[in-house]
Amino acid sequence: MEKQPRLLASQLLLKNSLFEVSLNRVLLTWKEVATKKKRVSGGMHHPFKVGTSHGVSVSEILAVRELDVDSGTKDDGRWQKMPQKSTEAYPYAFTASRPKHLLVYINPYGGKQQGERIYEQKVAPLFTLASISTHVIVTEHANHARDHLRTEAELKKYDGVVCVGGDGMFSEMVHGLVSRTQRDNGVDQNSPEEKLVPCTLRIGIIPAGSTDCICYATVGINDPVTSALHIIVGDAQAMDVCSVHHNNTFLRYSVSLLGYGFYGDVLADSERKRWMGPARYDFSGFKTFLTHHYYEGTVSFLPATDILGTPRDKTRCRAGCFICQHNGQLYSEDAPEICETDPDVPDSEYKGGWRVIRGKFLAINAASMSCACPRSPKGLSPAAHLADGTTDLILVRKCSRFNFLRHLLRHTSKYDQFDMTFVEVHRVRRFRFTPRYCQSDSELDLRENGKKLFSQICRDHPACSCSPAYSSWNCDGEILPHAAIEVGVHCQLIKLFARGIEEQPVFEDLPNPCAV
Numbered sequence: 136m137e138k139q140p141r142l143l144a145s146q147l148l149l150k151n152s153l154f155e156v157s158l159n160r161v162l163l164t165w166k167e168v169a170t171k172k173k174r175v176s177g178g179m180h181h182p183f184k185v186g187t188s189h190g191v192s193v194s195e196i197l198a199v200r201e202l203d204v205d206s207g208t209k210d211d212g213r214w215q216k217m218p219q220k221s222t223e224a225y226p227y228a229f230t231a232s233r234p235k236h237l238l239v240y241i242n243p244y245g246g247k248q249q250g251e252r253i254y255e256q257k258v259a260p261l262f263t264l265a266s267i268s269t270h271v272i273v274t275e276h277a278n279h280a281r282d283h284l285r286t287e288a289e290l291k292k293y294d295g296v297v298c299v300g301g302d303g304m305f306s307e308m309v310h311g312l313v314s315r316t317q318r319d320n321g322v323d324q325n326s327p328e329e330k331l332v333p334c335t336l337r338i339g340i341i342p343a344g345s346t347d348c349i350c351y352a353t354v355g356i357n358d359p360v361t362s363a364l365h366i367i368v369g370d371a372q373a374m375d376v377c378s379v380h381h382n383n384t385f386l387r388y389s390v391s392l393l394g395y396g397f398y399g400d401v402l403a404d405s406e407r408k409r410w411m412g413p414a415r416y417d418f419s420g421f422k423t424f425l426t427h428h429y430y431e432g433t434v435s436f437l438p439a440t441d442i443l444g445t446p447r448d449k450t451r452c453r454a455g456c457f458i459c460q461h462n463g464q465l466y467s468e469d470a471p472e473i474c475e476t477d478p479d480v481p482d483s484e485y486k487g488g489w490r491v492i493r494g495k496f497l498a499i500n501a502a503s504m505s506c507a508c509p510r511s512p513k514g515l516s517p518a519a520h521l522a523d524g525t526t527d528l529i530l531v532r533k534c535s536r537f538n539f540l541r542h543l544l545r546h547t548s549k550y551d552q553f554d555m556t557f558v559e560v561h562r563v564r565r566f567r568f569t570p571r572y573c574q575s576d577s578e579l580d581l582r583e584n585g586k587k588l589f590s591q592i593c594r595d596h597p598a599c600s601c602s603p604a605y606s607s608w609n610c611d612g613e614i615l616p617h618a619a620i621e622v623g624v625h626c627q628l629i630k631l632f633a634r635g636i637e638e639q640p641v642f643e644d645l646p647n648p649c650a651v
């Protein structure tokens with residue numbers, strides 16, 4: 136027999152209204168039972184109707200304050216300050232998963248350069264209210280947070296790390312924590328086949344960047360207060376991480392977008408226009424769209440065949456996602472990664488479970504999550520999952536400007552961006568890209584010096600308006616130095632203080648239990 140939850144019940148007088156209050160391990164509920172003097176005029180409604188029950192889940196209560204009934208303070212209906220000694224005892228008595236000590240990194244230059252203000256005004260007061268102690272570091276240069284996490288930070292002292300900034304700052308957290316965890320466990324990051332050790336500390340994101348795609352796709356909104364609340368109540372959302380290698384050398388990790396062609400070119404151009412703030416992406420996006428460059432190369436990938444879900448599903452990855460739970464389970468049981476071979480596609484072939492596609496591409500995008508962001512609320516791959524151990528590989532072949540515009544615009548509407556003849560999408564566990572023309576070291580040096588390289592195609596056809604031989608990879612907003620890369624997905628390698636996107640249930644067709 137299941138035990139009944141124990142119940143505490145009492146009556147509370149607040150602002151001349153009497154409430155019956157009850158508390159069990161799961162729920163705090165209150166119901167107004169009598170009103171001495173009911174307000175009727177004055178525009179504002181009384182918040183509670185007599186007889187209506189209200190409730191809040193215990194796991195979502197931020198803090199509890201005890202009023203000193205004997206101190207003689209007049210109860211004017213407002214919350215009152217509680218003696219210091221008691222605040223230390225209560226707030227995290229609710230659940231064990233709440234953080235008590237956090238290490239916070241603020242990028243003062245991310246997005247609209249509001250990171251410090253957002254933290255001080257909106258987040259720090261909530262952390263104080265919840266009795267969370269913080270050690271705050273305002274970064275002084277790029278990679279400051281990454282290097283501090285990787286080498287110096289006394290991680291044992293903390294229950295989580297928090298970044299105030301955009302996707303770039305989040306990426307610093309991931310690199311710092313993942314590298315530190317591998318080093319501590321003797322894992323060699325340079326080996327593409329190596330199974331990486333998951334990080335134990337959770338990462339919180341207070342959005343203050345330009346795209347904030349990680350925050351948007353894990354919480355559903357880029358709002359600092361909402362994110363702070365997810366941190367305080369100790370939510371946990373697992374997330375996949377892709378490792379990117381070149382010739383058995385580790386380059387970077389990616390959690391959102393790995394994009395070659397269009398998104399690589401947008402990023403390369405926009406980096407030179409950081410002074411424009413978030414608008415740089417619109418400017419560079421438009422410019423890159425007009426240049427309409429395509430790139431030749433070979434994409435090989437290992438399709439994820441042993442999983443639930445496809446990139447064309449209508450269902451979405453939401454809080455408590457069944458597919459992430461199912462596929463995460465499969466992954467931990469080391470399911471075989473052999474694909475069925477039934478290719479009937481021109482210029483493609485199968486080799487040992489790998490599929491190989493050669494072509495001219497306007498864009499090659501790998502989305503490990505939806506990449507939903509304010510620019511595209513459904514994202515680059517709307518049905519991608521946060522923690523299923525796969526990435527959605529989207530190949531956009533050479534097509535007319537008009538068709539490419541149609542494809543791009545569909546990211547902002549209800550129409551399916553994959554339902555176009557020149558677009559294909561595959562859910563994969565690993566992939567490789569090799570540009571058609573090999574990159575020499577001198578070409579790599581030139582690229583790093585920011586010079587535009589045009590390929591043999593141009594040398595062969597001097598009169599045409601040819602595409603350069605190489606684009607750059609946009610790796611979560613950072614440019615990679617190599618065009619030839621190998622990518623593997625590491626299922627649920629990190630955890631965030633988030634719970635996935637919560638969707639409001641739609642009650643349209645159901646009788647409303649509150650309606651009289």
Ligand SMILES: Nc1ncnc2c1ncn2[C@@H]1O[C@H](COP(=O)(O)OP(=O)(O)OP(=O)(O)O)[C@@H](O)[C@H]1O
Nearest residue numbers: 245246274275276300301302303304344345346347
């Ligand atoms: N103190 C600093 N000075 C200069 N650069 C910094 C500093 N701290 C962090 N950075 C770097 O700034 C870059 C951008 O930061 P961030 O991600 O916060 O904002 P963003 O680029 O505007 O937003 P998004 O990544 O969402 O587009 C990151 O790559 C980060 O490494």
Ligand SMILES: CCCCCCCCCCCCC/C=C/[C@@H](O)[C@H](CO)NC(=O)CCCCC
Nearest residue numbers: 302346348391392416420506511543546611612
């Ligand atoms: C002409 C109409 C065009 C409409 C196109 C809308 C399509 C928008 C899709 C947006 C996908 C963003 C993916 C996120 C990538 C982040 O890891 C990265 C770092 O913050 N941001 C960018 O690279 C910034 C990328 C900005 C791209 C515009």
Ligand SMILES: [Ca+2]
Nearest residue numbers: 503520523525
């Ligand atoms: Ca995924």
